Amino acid sequence: MSAILPLDSQPADAIEGLLDAAFGPDRHGRTAYLIRDGMPWLPALSFAVLDEKGELIGSLQSWPVALTHEDGSQLPLIMVGPVAVAPAHQKGGHGRAMMDAVVAAARAQACEPLMMIGDPEYYGRFWGFTADGTAGWDCPGPFEARRLLALSVDGRPVGGTGMLSPRITVTA
Numbered sequence: 001m002s003a004i005l006p007l008d009s010q011p012a013d014a015i016e017g018l019l020d021a022a023f024g025p026d027r028h029g030r031t032a033y034l035i036r037d038g039m040p041w042l043p044a045l046s047f048a049v050l051d052e053k054g055e056l057i058g059s060l061q062s063w064p065v066a067l068t069h070e071d072g073s074q075l076p077l078i079m080v081g082p083v084a085v086a087p088a089h090q091k092g093g094h095g096r097a098m099m100d101a102v103v104a105a106a107r108a109q110a111c112e113p114l115m116m117i118g119d120p121e122y123y124g125r126f127w128g129f130t131a132d133g134t135a136g137w138d139c140p141g142p143f144e145a146r147r148l149l150a151l152s153v154d155g156r157p158v159g160g161t162g163m164l165s166p167r168i169t170v171t172a
Helices: 012-023 033-034 092-107 120-127
Strands: 003-006 045-052 056-068 074-085 114-117 148-152 161-168
Touching: 003 092, 012 056, 012 074, 033 074, 033 161, 045 092, 056 092, 074 092, 074 161, 092 114, 092 120, 120 148
Parallel strands: 074 114
Antiparallel strands: 003 045, 045 056, 056 074, 056 161, 114 148
16 A cells, blocks of 8 residues: 655655666756756655555645746646656556545635646646646746646636746745
């Protein structure tokens, strides 16, 4: 039986090893890494899955990012991902369980809107992520507009125009 725990309960090298196994060691050049460059992940919205032996088999990190407008002002957002599951444990519902956990925690905290780069059919069907409202968003690297998704967790509208970037100031 697996267990979901706060990600900060796991050693950093174990998390990095899992991410390498799930996405490859060249993952650092992806657009998502540019958006959150230099930001610490948010412990209250980041989760781990441990197997019955207590080994890390899944991780989900969330990051403080922002939509930076042309005038330099920022709309705070929380970037969800990567959602990583060890290859031998994929298709077992672990990623979905971590997503359930992050969406529930975000709703409980009534935090900033969540955003991600992901499959709209999957993330839309289970959690309501959509590309509605993200048409005016740009990224510092290549991306498919249909995969740039957002979810309001407290009813605030999601939209605007600008570049996704690290957040200038982060409040805890």
